[in-house]
Amino acid sequence: MLDTVRRAFRIEEIRKKIFYTFLMLIVVRFGSQLPAPGVDPTFIQNFFANQTGDAFNFFDAFTGGSFTQMSVFALSITPYITSSIIMQLLTIAIPKLEDMQKEGADGRKKIAAITRYVTVVLALIESTAMAVGFGRQGLLVEFNFVNAAIVVCTLTAGSAFLMWIGERITEKGVGNGISIVLLINILSRVPQDLVQLYTQFISGKTLAKGILAAVIILLVLLAVVVFVIILQDGERRIAVQYSQKVQGRKTYGGQSSHIPLKVNTAGVIPIIFASSLMQTPIVIATFLGKGDGTGIGSQILRALNSNNWCDPDNLIYSIGLIFYIILTIFFAYFYTSITFNPLEIANNMKKSGGFVPGIRPGKPTVEYFQKILNYIIFIGACGLIIVQVIPFFFNGVFGANVSFGGTSLIIIVGVVLETIKQIESQMLVRNYTGFLNNKGNSMKNSFLGY
Template sequence: MLETFRKAFQIKDIRKKIGYTFLMLVVIRIGSQLPTPGVNGAYIKEFFEQNTGEAFNLFNAFTGGSFEQMSVFALSITPYITSSIIMQLLTIAIPKLEEMHKDGESGRKKIAAITRYLTVGLALIESTAMAVGFGRQGLLVEFNFVNAVIVVLTLTAGSALLMWIGERITEKGVGNGISIVLVINIISRIPSDMTSLFDQFVKGKPIASAALAVVVILAIIILLVVFTVILQDGERRIAVQYSQKVVGRKTYGGQSSNIPLKVNTAGVIPIIFSSSLMQFPIVIASFLGKGNGSGIGSEILRGMNQGNWCNPEQIKYSWGLIVYIILTVFFAYFYTSITFNPLEIANNMKKSGGFIPGIRPGRPTVEYLNKILNYIIFIGACGLIVIQVIPIFFNGALGASVSFGGTSLIIIVSVVLETIKQLESMTLVRHYKGFLNS
């Protein structure tokens, strides 16, 4: 990795791209500190102190603490992420969008434009819900129409600006801009999480206990990172053989290839879907100022709250963890089934004269791919669960309340690996150009 960065900095064009990306990230962190006009900072601070471990922690991690400070970037790029997922699902469900997606570059530009409009719409809805729901509870210094409109427009504009910055990074910088923005927000929360862990398990403790705590914390972090890298890079390669064709005096085909199936086929999507589904009722209850009572509804909400899972004093609420695991496995299969089509792959192989050794073309190939895919999806889902549950267990059992969890770790590792591969590709292309020019 260090060698990749060293070679990249030796090339002027790539060095400019890295510099541009860095400057955009500085702009993002500056904007994350600018307060939204008319917001009562004391209220949102008190809200987070009273709701440690609640549903908003993951959202706060994605926004890099901007939500906790209610800055102009409080919504971050979460509306864009949501709209992208919605468009991806609609592309498969709506034939017209599917045709648009297959229509080359022009079709993808139209889908990108629709995604931008949808992002602004979602940002308006989310900011309005926050301004009205929390505004009545004390978020706004003075709850009236003008202040609410100012907050809505500010948060919507901030989200749209981050979307624009992400697209500019993709165009003029290094890596996928939206992913880079998300990762820098998550990383910005790590120092405060590490400080929280230090204050809770190391500070003021005997030297032996403090040293043991440091070793355990570092060991868990390293093991999780290594396991995440293995999960993200793991793949099952299915051998494909292409038959030879003789046209005139030339022979075509005959070479061997493979179909790489990633172990973690759905990426971080199953965790995001299952977490969102579990936490959505809690968010709605918070907007309405309810959920802290003693009725059955409040008990259900406590069971859906990750902050109560694996807590020895409230073990009855850990049923939510079982539901969460089941949802993660379900969404892993669901998302892969709508994004990966074995029938289309089998048909393309048949048209190209390709076949899997020992498997007949056509339906037997589809059945074989489905069988392998189901096996791989289950392994990937189990890996996701392990990465996500370990931080939840320590948060619940030891009371280590940190926003940095398995979801954040998977996103960081996948984006870093993707960016490094892009740098390697750009460096390789430059070397080829230099060779050709010489």
């Protein structure tokens, strides 16, 4: 990876893209520190300090601390992420969108434009809910229609501007713009979490205990990162053989290939879906000022709160963890089923004269793909659960509450690996271009007698 970065800086074109990306990320972090007009910055900080749930902490980790400071980028790119997920689901449910996606580049541009409009609508709804819900509790210095409207417009514009920055990074930078913006937000919280771990487990301890705690923390983080890398890169390759076709004096086909099926087919989507569904009742109860009592409703909310899981003194609340695991597995199967169609792949193979060795084309191939896919999805979901449960365990047993949980680590590793691959592909394309240009120049020089 370091060798790739080193070689990338030697190429002027890619070096400019890296610097452009870096400048855009500086703008992102600057906007994350710029407070929204008419907002009391101490309110939201005190609100977080009094919260025992992690619903807003999960959101704050994705916004890079912008939410706790209620900056102009308080919503970050979460509306765009939600909009993209909604559009993926609607593409399967609405035939017109599905046909649009099959149109190629033009169809994808139309879907991207619709995604932008949905993003603005979602940002408008979320900012209105925050301005009204928190504004009545003291977020605004003076709660009235004008101040609330200013906050709504500011937060909506901030989210739209971040979406624009992400698209510019994709177009003029190193690629994966939205993912890189999300990555820098998550990474911005890591130093604060490391300081918290140092203060909690190392500072004030004897030298031996401090070193032991530091080594354990580093080993756990390293083990989780390595496991995530293996999970993200793991794939099952299904061999495919193409039959030979003779047309005139030429023979077509006959070569062997494979279909790669990633172990983590759904990525981090199942965790985001499961976490969002679990935290929605907590967010609603917080806005309504409920959930602090001793009734059955309050007990259910505590079970949904991941801060109460794996606590030896209150194991009953770990029932929520079991429910969370079930939801993660369900969404892994659900999301993969709407994004990966074995029937379509089998039909395309049949049209191209391809077949899986030992499996008859048609329905047997579809059943074979489905069987392999079900097996892979379960393994990937179990991997996601392991990565996510490790932070819950250390939080419940040792009180190590940090923002970079399993979801954050999967995003960090996935985005870094994908960005490195993007840079490598751009370097490869440039090398091919340079080779063709040199070859053309050599032919021209030979023709001119040089």
